[in-house]
Amino acid sequence: MNACDEIVSLTQDLIRIPSMHSRPEEIMRCADFVVQWCGRQGITARKIVHDRTPSVLVMPGDHARLLLMTHVDVALSLVLFRDRLRALERNGRTQGDMVLGLLITGDEETGGENGAARALEGIGADFAIALDGGGPERIVTREKGVVDIMLTATGKAAHGARPWLGRNAIDMLLEDYARIRELFEGDDGGDHWHRTVNFGKIRAGESINQVPHTARGWFNIRFTEDDDPQRLAEAIADRVRSRVEVLSTIPVFASPPSPMTDILLDIAPGAVLTREHGASDARHLMVHGIPGAIWGAEGFGTQHGLEECVSIPSIEKLHDRLSTLCDRLESDGGR
The missing domain is CATH 3.40.630.10 (Zn peptidases)
Known part of the structure; x- marks a missing residue:
């Protein structure tokens, strides 16, 4: 053999x-x-x-x-x-x-x-x-290195018949996601050797006819040797209204x-x-x-x-x- x-x-x-x-x-x-x-x-x-x-x-x-x-x-x-x-x-x-x-x-x-x-x-x-x-x-x-973060958005609960009385936490989370994506714009010619973000999981709401009070989103960030992961997390926290928690960092x-x-x-x-x-x-x-x-x-x-x-x-x-x-x-x- x-x-x-x-x-x-x-x-x-x-x-x-x-x-x-x-x-x-x-x-x-x-x-x-x-x-x-x-x-x-x-x-x-x-x-x-x-x-x-x-x-x-x-x-x-x-x-x-x-x-x-x-x-x-x-x-x-x-x-x-x-x-x-x-x-x-x-x-x-x-x-x-x-x-x-x-x-x-x-x-x-x-x-x-x-x-x-x-x-x-x-x-x-x-x-x-x-x-x-x-x-x-x-x-x-x-x-690339990896940073996993969780955002927690806190709104105001209301009944689905009167959504204007509440503040939808899902909407807040999506608005924050748009702000986060601004930090990840750009390309270097096709091989994507730049930092990226993936919105991988969301958890919110208890009922379809209720404005959710809380929404959580989990994000997977990949970064290069040109990035400082701590500063990147701080930049995210500065521009969103949700609470930001860094779950793990891989160099x-x-x-x-x-x-x-x-x-x-x-x-x-x-x-x-x-x-x-x-x-x-x-x-x-x-x-x-x-x-x-x-x-x-x-x-x-x-x-x-x-x-x-x-x-x-x-x-x-x-x-x-x-x-x-x-x-x-x-x-x-x-x-």
């Missing part, structure tokens, strides 16, 4: 475990499966748990030259690590001599605060690759310069550095000053959907390129 066939087979085993955030016990079972698989391969792996979220560390020590960040159902990194270790062992070396480390986390759907964010407090790396986006020909070095991922980026482009002819509008665990690297990229197999934009899939040929291509990268790092004598 070649590496790609084994990756596919192991992926099938992993995705049979329904490791969704709504089923934390299954995420834990998947992490245990990974640790047990490593044990059968003679690989030292360590499971850590924070707030019931497991992560698995497969490291040469506390620091790796190259760290692959994956989620519990991504098998490519495991097979790659095993094969690189076998090659070292044939030359009398051990896991402690590996250039490669793995961080496998169980909270891909909930932001990584209990997974990557916590695990990176105890390990280090010269460079990290999050296998969670991009594609074999697209190496992502920037991703921008913008990798510091690294010679490793040039190596990636060298081993992946035709690949380009690019940026994406989503957010991944790569953002947690910024706290520790670790340069990195998001690089993955081709998923056709189906991630987290009912039709989620991945191109098997692209898995093989990515595996081969990562193996070449490890060859390069192992042969340069630690430079």
